[in-house]
Amino acid sequence: MNPMYDCVIIGAGPAGLSSALYFGRAKVNVALIEKSAPGGKVITTSVVENYPGVLKTTGADLALVMLQQIKEFKIPTYYTEVLEVIKNDDYFIVKTASEELTAKFVLSATGTINRTLNVPGEMKFMSRGISYCAICDGKLYENKEVLVIGGGNSAFEESLYLAKLCKKVTLIHRTDQYRAQSILVEKVKNTPNIELIPHTTVTSFNGTNRLESVNLKTNEETRELKVDGAFIYIGYLPATAFLKDLNVLNEAGFIEVDGNYQTKVEGLYGVGDCINHPVKQIATAVGDAVCATNIIIKKL
Ligand code: NAP
Secondary structure: OOOEEEEEEEOOOHHHHHHHHHHHHOOOOEEEEEOOOOOHHHHHOOOEOOOOOOOOEOHHHHHHHHHHHHHHHOOOEEEOOEEEEEEOOOOEEEEEOOOEEEEEEEEEOOOEEEOOOOOOOOOOOEOOOEEOOHHHHHHHHOOOEEEEEOOOHHHHHHHHHHHHHOOEEEEEOOOOOOOOOHHHHHHHHOOOOEEEEOOEEEEEEEEOOOEEEEEEEEOOEEEEEEOOEEEEOOOEEEOOHHHHHHOOEOOOOOEOOOOOOEOOOOOEEEOHHHEOOOOOOHHHHHHHHHHHHHHHHHHO
16 A cells, blocks of 8 residues: 655755645655755755855755754655656555655655756766766866856856866856846956856867867857866756646746646645746745645645
8 A cells, every 4th residue: 555645745955845844843744755865956056145044054054954954753755756646536646766655735846957058078078077066076176177157146156166166267158148146247257267258158078088178169269178177057947757747837847836836736736946936046945835835734
């Protein structure tokens, strides 16, 4: 017999952990499913300084505190990948790579996965010079020269982090319009060992066993730049493939929810970076989760 829960939370990032905290305190029979490490994408964030109430911390430390906060509730946690969610008349079946759970409510807090550039050499040099995580791999490039690609908050924040370790950071972006907050753009411009180059794209990653150089195209001119490492920060794609048959995703794959965070499938909720919300912050993910969880608790 599959375990039956009141609610299954999918994803243990800030949204999923916040939901677990509120369900735990309300003594709801809840389970948590996480594909990799608890903490989600936030553990790859070097510095968090815009989470209200916390002066400055690392993403990993923030995630650790969130995890410690739910420890006392002893919530059953399954470390496996959710493959599909099926809605029966009045309950859900959550099919994972290792087991099936049943639940009255499902809350998806699955966040996003890295978008890739899809240029020659990217897959070949993955983890051999190419990384999506400065906090994980930055140390490998101490006193070396790295390239960062992207124009959003992640690219700018992680360039500032890498500039403290590396001899030089070249930050390229395909236009001169940055999505990064202006305070970050200013900081980057004022950091002597970061060179910010607009209107530039990578056309190939080159090397033999490891990444040795990249071909950069600026306007119509192409040149080779020697680099020891490259960090790609060009946004994220929603981690929602397991919901594709429920007709709750928009064209880009984000979960469409109403003002109460419920999808058009009764009992299926979405919160955090995986929903069709324009603002993707730790604080908004936590806020979504707290609202949705309390709405579900009332229904239970
Ligand atoms: P993002 O804001 O979606 O920015 C992605 C960047 O990559 C954009 O500059 C985009 O350029 C560029 N890009 C996309 N596809 C590309 C391609 N194929 N080739 C070259 N460049 C490409 O992603 P993010 O910086 O990872 O942030 C994701 C979300 O998390 C955002 O909502 C962000 O605000 C949030 N976040 C917040 C913080 C913070 O508040 N401290 C920190 C990190 C992330 P275009 O602009 O030209 O499309």
